[in-house]
Amino acid sequence: MKRRLAIFGVALVAVAASFVVYAQQASAAVGLHISGRNIVEANGQQFIMRGVNHPHVWYTSQTSSFANVKALGANTVRVVLGSGKRWGPSTDVANVISLCKTNRLICVLEVHDTTGYGEDGAAATLDEAVNYWISQKSALVGQESYVVINIGNEPIGNNNPAQWTAATTAAIQKMRSNGFQHLLMVDAPNWGQDWQNVMRDNAQTVLDADTQRNTVLSIHMYSVYNTAAKITDYLDRFQAAGWPLVIGEFGWQFNSGEVDHETILAQANARGLGYLGWSWSGNTDPILDMATNFNPAQLTTWGQRIFNGANGIKATAKEATIYSGGTGSPSPSRSSASPSTSPSPSRSASPSSSPSPSRSASSSPTGGKACTATYSIVGQWPGGFQGDVKVTAGGSAITAWTVAWTFANGQAITQSWNATITTSGAAVTARNVDYNGALGAGASTNFGFLGSSNATNGIPSLSCTAS
Incomplete structure (x- = not known):
């Protein structure tokens, strides 16, 4: 798929002075x-x-x-x-x-x-x-x-x-x-x-x-x-x-x-x-x-x-x-720097387009109200990666969850979604937002983030607590 372009200036080449006008009408106007x-x-x-x-x-x-x-x-x-x-x-x-x-x-x-x-x-x-x-x-x-x-x-x-x-x-x-x-x-x-x-x-x-x-x-x-x-x-x-x-x-x-x-x-x-x-x-x-x-x-x-x-x-x-039937009416109401002067593709959409395979690690749920967190690397490029964490409730419904881990290889989170993430050095704490804290027994939700990384990007151990 595609990566966002690096900031890049492009000078458009001058076009020949005269254009042939493309005055066209479909020969068989069967539709659009x-x-x-x-x-x-x-x-x-x-x-x-x-x-x-x-x-x-x-x-x-x-x-x-x-x-x-x-x-x-x-x-x-x-x-x-x-x-x-x-x-x-x-x-x-x-x-x-x-x-x-x-x-x-x-x-x-x-x-x-x-x-x-x-x-x-x-x-x-x-x-x-x-x-x-x-x-x-x-x-x-x-x-x-x-x-x-x-x-x-x-x-x-x-x-x-x-x-x-x-x-x-x-x-x-x-x-x-x-x-x-x-x-x-x-x-x-x-x-x-x-x-x-x-x-x-x-x-x-x-x-x-x-x-x-x-x-x-x-x-x-x-x-x-x-x-x-x-x-x-x-x-x-x-x-x-x-x-x-x-x-x-x-x-x-x-x-x-x-x-x-x-x-x-x-x-x-x-x-x-x-x-x-x-x-x-x-x-x-x-x-x-x-x-x-x-x-x-x-x-x-x-x-x-x-x-x-x-x-x-x-x-x-x-x-x-x-x-x-009339004249038309108002309708109802990952990125990687590209090399030198060759723009790379613009964005990434396919979940299967990640440059690296997914890897994951899960926490172990505790007794009572419990949750499991699974950490995956779903995309990776030089100097950066995208992570995803799946949070699953245990045998009982929960109303809130917190996932914590510590990076071991100098990684740092630069952007996140579907969770409130705080960091202290290498330590990361992710808490649910207002719309995804309540999970029924066995139900799951995901949050994700972009991060910077070095050549080594190891999978951390996670803990997941619930209330």
């Missing part, structure tokens, strides 16, 4: 399609995506997420699927589409296995992603008014991003030759961020490859886009050329130098561009969760900003007319 630089519905009404990404392939039981993001105002959800090369295979496409339609959401379906191909050895090719779509064709045909096919997520890493043009062209043509009439979405290379401008400089070639003139380009904006100037310059180029574009992923400015999400939101709103924030919940880097533990009642700072901000989803989203 491109008109000029806009996405429109079959009736010609413009549709502007306002939504979030949902990591479905890793959390297939979290089906309530569709209703929850709709209730917060979204009109679109981008759903993470797996082709079976690395994740999945996702064979529940028909059910996912049904969940979208039941909740009056436009469904952007994407294959995540292609992420970082050429740099990540486990990644699938775009051609393999197309083969997956062909295998799911029976669930997709007839859904053109409700479904956008995002052929492959961030399909090329930083190694030889120039291969993106030919690979994307071939993927589009293979989709069309196999009878798909859906609106297609294609992601940029460089882990989606196009910091070497391959998509920007070859957009016309890729768009012209679609015999139906029904493809939208997608940029993913993370820390490459950490200033208003970089964001507006990139978007200006596409607008001037008349090319259709959506912001298919972006994060938020949780630290100085991170992605300037406020400018992204404002510019998208001013230009009529769709946006899909990353991501609803379940990240191994929880700073990018919009809702803690998939709970819409526990919106994070990021969640509050994207749903309830001035240019956020609730204020700007309009439901697709395929559902409303």
